Structure formats: structure tokens, C-alpha cells
Amino acid sequence: MGTQGAVVSRHGLQSLGLRNLKDVYWNLTAPALYEQALTRGEARLAAGGPLVALTGEHTGRSPKDKFIVEEAESRDDVWWGEVNVPMEPAHFGRLLAKARAYLQGRDLFVQDCFAGADPAYRLPVRILTECAWHNLFARNMFIQPSHDELADFDPAFTVLQVPGLQADPETDGTRSECFVLVSFAQRIVLIGGTSYAGEIKKSVFSILNYLLPERGVLPMHCSANIGPKGDTAIFFGLSGTGKTTLSADGSRTLIGDDEHGWSDTGVFNFEGGCYAKVIRLSAEAEPEIYDTTRRFGTVLENVVMDADTRVLDLDSAHYTENTRASYPIDFIPNVSAAGQGGLPKNIVMLTADAFGVLPPISRLTPEQAMYHFLSGYTARVAGTEKGLGSEPTATFSTCFGAPFMPRHPSVYARMLRDKMQAAGANCWLVNTGWSGGQYGVGRRMDIKLTRAMLCAALAGQLDGVEVNAHPDFGVLVPANCPDVPSEVLDPRATWGDAQAYDRIAHDLVKRFENNFKQFEPYVDEGVLAAGIYQAAAE
Numbered sequence: 302m303g304t305q306g307a308v309v310s311r312h313g314l315q316s317l318g319l320r321n322l323k324d325v326y327w328n329l330t331a332p333a334l335y336e337q338a339l340t341r342g343e344a345r346l347a348a349g350g351p352l353v354a355l356t357g358e359h360t361g362r363s364p365k366d367k368f369i370v371e372e373a374e375s376r377d378d379v380w381w382g383e384v385n386v387p388m389e390p391a392h393f394g395r396l397l398a399k400a401r402a403y404l405q406g407r408d409l410f411v412q413d414c415f416a417g418a419d420p421a422y423r424l425p426v427r428i429l430t431e432c433a434w435h436n437l438f439a440r441n442m443f444i445q446p447s448h449d450e451l452a453d454f455d456p457a458f459t460v461l462q463v464p465g466l467q468a469d470p471e472t473d474g475t476r477s478e479c480f481v482l483v484s485f486a487q488r489i490v491l492i493g494g495t496s497y498a499g500e501i502k503k504s505v506f507s508i509l510n511y512l513l514p515e516r517g518v519l520p521m522h523c524s525a526n527i528g529p530k531g532d533t534a535i536f537f538g539l540s541g542t543g544k545t546t547l548s549a550d551g552s553r554t555l556i557g558d559d560e561h562g563w564s565d566t567g568v569f570n571f572e573g574g575c576y577a578k579v580i581r582l583s584a585e586a587e588p589e590i591y592d593t594t595r596r597f598g599t600v601l602e603n604v605v606m607d608a609d610t611r612v613l614d615l616d617s618a619h620y621t622e623n624t625r626a627s628y629p630i631d632f633i634p635n636v637s638a639a640g641q642g643g644l645p646k647n648i649v650m651l652t653a654d655a656f657g658v659l660p661p662i663s664r665l666t667p668e669q670a671m672y673h674f675l676s677g678y679t680a681r682v683a684g685t686e687k688g689l690g691s692e693p694t695a696t697f698s699t700c701f702g703a704p705f706m707p708r709h710p711s712v713y714a715r716m717l718r719d720k721m722q723a724a725g726a727n728c729w730l731v732n733t734g735w736s737g738g739q740y741g742v743g744r745r746m747d748i749k750l751t752r753a754m755l756c757a758a759l760a761g762q763l764d765g766v767e768v769n770a771h772p773d774f775g776v777l778v779p780a781n782c783p784d785v786p787s788e789v790l791d792p793r794a795t796w797g798d799a800q801a802y803d804r805i806a807h808d809l810v811k812r813f814e815n816n817f818k819q820f821e822p823y824v825d826e827g828v829l830a831a832g833i834y835q836a837a838a839e
């Protein structure tokens with residue numbers, strides 16, 4: 302059983318003013334959290350053992366409902382704008398008071414965790430959730446302290462997640478009933494009105510992305526793994542581009558699938574678990590991730606399950622295209638127990654180009670790497686977000702993770718430039734999107750071919766290969782690649798209508814250029830030249 306209300310104050314929840322709770326459940330393990338979630342009707346048990354939870358209206362992140370509290374301590378460091386929107390402290394205070402009132406007489410689940418595998422930089426976070434299944438999600442996603450570390454656990458930040466509490470936009474300074482609020486000064490994250498578990502994960506990520514640059518660590522929205530020769534590779538990319546899929550590779554040791562820090566000594570995972578997209582998950586193309594969907598301890602979000610047979614239908618997007626699996630990272634067979642690796646030898650920038658005009662793999666000069674890091678291009682396709690039409694939508698999300706970056710992009714870009722140079726890292730642009738035509742005409746690049754290209758690049762098999770500067774994007778396209786048909790490598794050659802290719806490629810270059818104008822004051826001539834359309838092609 303949980304502790305009774307009376308003893309709650311001894312456990313330091315008073316810093317949040319939480320009183321008169323019903324029961325507080327501290328650091329329950331997976332079996333106990335399963336029991337709570339199932340008996341409370343929060344989730345159901347699937348065949349094989351995963352917990353299946355549905356999140357209702359919000360099945361993805363709500364970036365427009367995220368606010369950073371405007372406080373003296375952080376005001377000058379935050380890149381205010383349409384991504385990092387300020388909230389008055391008074392509104393934050395009102396919503397925190399509403400949360401306290403809402404939780405009176407209710408149960409609360411607590412997980413004390415670390416965010417950051419490198420002890421020198423890890424952040425002790427306390428995750429407070431209204432539901433048991435969100436507490437299991439947090440237990441999966443963050444790093445569990447040892448028994449001794451729990452005994453004197455002192456949280457640096459607290460996340461309070463109360464999906465049942467809805468804001469009133471009329472009086473609370475929010476955009477809708479849903480809110481994700483970050484107060485750097487009070488070191489509190491307050492989430493309400495949404496049950497999408499990714500908000501818990503990504504709000505902690507945002508905190509690290511604010512704190513770590515001051516300690517000389519580059520925070521990154523990337524996955525990472527280590528090759529047989531001890532070579533670390535990192536894979537930047539926006540949501541759905543392939544960070545999780547491609548970092549789970551039987552021939553390489555997984556460090557992490559989504560969030561990492563690059564320190565002076567190496568790369569470390571921020572998390573202790575993975576959060577994989579599982580829509581149309583193939584046992585053949587992604588065996589390691591597929592196996593996690595049959596295991597006790599995995600939390601499946603918005604996956605369809607037959608009520609009688611309890612069998613999953615991973616192909617169904619009935620609730621959402623963004624179905625997810627959250628699992629402890631050691632569910633992946635070949636994983637780094639320490640969650641750390643050496644300095645990166647290869648940097649891969651992933652883009653899911655639904656226009657189908659970027660090469661499936663190309664080498665980037667350091668200047669081109671900066672250009673693409675600041676651009677953060679991918680193209681979303683119909684269905685992945687509400688309101689999208691049938692045409693692909695070009696998306697530019699700086700640092701491949703704008704919604705999670707509280708500081709100005711140039712802070713992260715300059716750190717990447719310096720670290721990349723110091724490490725002598727190679728840089729690649731990999732298009733996991735469409736080939737042979739744009740979305741709806743062409744086909745998505747076969748995962749096996751993407752894996753073959755990456756395998757060759759990371760093993761150094763492309764180092765001596767002839768490259769041709771792409772006439773539109775300037776990136777350096779290899780003329781051949783082991784285990785990959787050469788005709789696949791030149792995207793223009795895969796289109797039936799070369800003129801249509803040129804039209805769409807030129808349009809995309811213009812989109813890149815228009816988007817990049819905001820960064821021109823922050824980069825040197827070399828980076829600017831890296832993105833300019835090659836006039837010779839006209």
C-alpha cells in the first residue's frame with residue numbers, strides 16, 4: 302500500500318504544497334504498477350504482457366500548449382518566440398494551486414529517477430503522476446537510482462502530471478485546456494489536460510537542453526550506437542525520421558534512441574528507456590523493437606488490441622498514426638549498460654523527405670552539416686498530424702528538435718561545430734523518406750536499403766568512393782554503395798519525370814533558403830555558401 306497522507310510532508314512533497322493526498326505510492330516497481338493500473342482500469346493487459354493504455358484526444362505532443370514561465374533567472378537565456386512562449390508567473394501560480402486542489406483526496410504516484418547516464422551531468426528528477434501507468438512510463442524512460450541513491454534522493458526538478466485537470470483558457474493564460482508549463486526558477490514542470498506520455502519525456506528533455514550547454518555539454522535530439530570497432534555514431538532527426546529504428550541495429554551496441562549529451566569525453570544517453578513508433582511495425586525489418594511489444598514491462602500507447610483475444614493490431618492507426626511503445630533500454634539485446642560511448646566518429650542527420658528529392662545518403666562538409674543542423678528539415682505526410690492535406694508538408698525544425706530547445710539555435714550549432722571539428726567526425730545526410738517520386742507517387746525507402754547505406758558509411762566503406770555534388774543541394778552523393786543498387790543513389794534517376802523532379806527540387810531549395818534567412822546573422826560565409834542553390838544547374 303502507499304503511505305498515508307499524514308507522512309507525505311516528511312517526503313518533501315511540501316515543496317509543491319501537496320497536502321491531504323489520499324495515498325502516495327513511492328517508486329513502485331513494474332509488477333506493483335501493473336496491479337494498480339489494471340485494478341484502476343487505467344490500462345489493459347495484452348497477450349505476452351505489455352500494458353496497453355489509450356490517451357483519448359491527445360495522441361501526440363501539443364507544442365502549441367507549451368509555455369515557459371517568464372522569470373528573471375531565465376528571461377535572458379530563453380529563445381522567446383513561437384516555440385518558446387512566455388507565461389506570466391501569476392498564471393503558473395494559479396494552475397499550480399489548481400493542481401494542489403485537484404489532487405486533494407486523490408492518490409499520487411512518485412518515481413524518483415535520474416535523467417542522464419553520465420554521473421557527472423545527471424539530473425535527479427521526481428516524476429509525480431496521477432495515474433499508475435504514467436509512473437511506469439517514467440520508470441521505463443528515465444534511469445532508476447540504486448537503493449542507496451533513493452534513500453537520500455534530492456530532486457533538482459519535479460514533474461507534476463495531472464491529465465484530469467483541465468485549464469480554463471479564459472482565465473489561466475493557456476491556449477486550450479491542455480498545458481505543459483516549465484518553470485526553470487521554481488524547477489517545476491506542470492502538465493495537465495493531456496494523457497500523452499511523451500509530454501513527460503520531452504519536458505525533462507527541454508530542461509536538460511536548457512541546463513547542459515552551460516556545463517559544456519551539447520544536448521541532442523538524436524539516437525546513438527557503437528560499432529564493432531568502438532566507433533560511436535549519432536543519428537539526429539525529427540520525430541518519425543528513424544532515430545529509434547536505425548539505432549536498433551544487431552551489429553552495433555545501442556546507447557540510446559532519442560536524447561543524448563555530447564561532453565568533452567564522449568556521448569551519454571539522457572534516458573534509460575526507448576519510446577518507439579510502432580505503427581505497421583515489421584518483425585522482419587525491426588525485430589528487436591517488435592519483440593518488445595510482446596514483453597511484460599512494455600507500455601503500449603494507443604495500440605489497438607482485440608478485447609477478447611488480447612492480440613495487438615500494430616497495423617491499425619484507429620486511434621492515431623503515432624502509436625508508441627515505451628520499454629526499458631535493456632529490452633534491446635545489444636545495449637550499452639552504462640548508456641555511454643566515446644566521441645562520435647560519424648554524425649548522421651536523418652530526414653524523411655516526403656518530396657522524394659533528397660538523395661538517400663550523401664556526405665556533408667562541416668559547413669553543410671551546420672546548414673542542415675540549423676535547418677532541421679523533414680517533410681511530414683498526411684495523417685501524421687491533424688489538419689494536414691494530402692501533399693507533403695516541408696517542416697524545418699532547427700537542431701532537429703526545435704520544440705525541445707529553449708536556447709537560441711546558434712548556441713547548439715556553435716557547440717556542434719566545435720565538437721565536430723575537435724572529434725574529426727564525418728557527417729552524413731540520410732533520407733529515410735520517399736524515392737521514385739513524392740509521397741503518393743513514389744515509395745518509402747526500404748529500411749533494408751537505408752540500413753545497408755548506413756552500414757557502409759559507418760564502416761568506412763564509402764570513404765574512398767567517388768562522390769558527385771548534387772546540382773541542387775550541393776551535398777556529396779556517392780556513386781556507388783555496397784549492397785545498394787547504384788540507381789537508387791541518384792534520386793533524379795529514380796523519377797519517371799525528370800522535369801517534375803527538377804521543379805520540386807528547386808522549390809525545396811527555395812524553401813531551405815527562405816527558412817535559413819533567420820540564421821544568416823549567426824553563421825559564417827562558409828555555412829551560407831553550403832546551402833546556396835548551384836547556379837550551374839539552371
Ligand SMILES: Nc1ncnc2c1ncn2[C@@H]1O[C@H](COP(=O)(O)OP(=O)(O)O)[C@@H](O)[C@H]1O
Nearest residue numbers: 540541542543544545546578733746747748751
Ligand atoms: N527507410 C527507413 N528508415 C527508417 N525508418 C523507416 C524507413 N522506412 C519506414 N520507416 C518507419 O519510420 C518510422 C521511424 O520511427 P522512429 O524510428 O521511431 O523515429 P524517431 O525515433 O526518429 O522518432 C518507423 O515507423 C519506421 O518503421
Ligand SMILES: C=C(OP(=O)(O)O)C(=O)O
Nearest residue numbers: 362499539540541559576
Ligand atoms: C516522442 C517524440 O520524439 P521522437 O518521435 O523523436 O521519438 C515526440 O516528438 O513526441
Ligand SMILES: [Mn+2]
Nearest residue numbers: 544545559576
Ligand atoms: Mn524516437
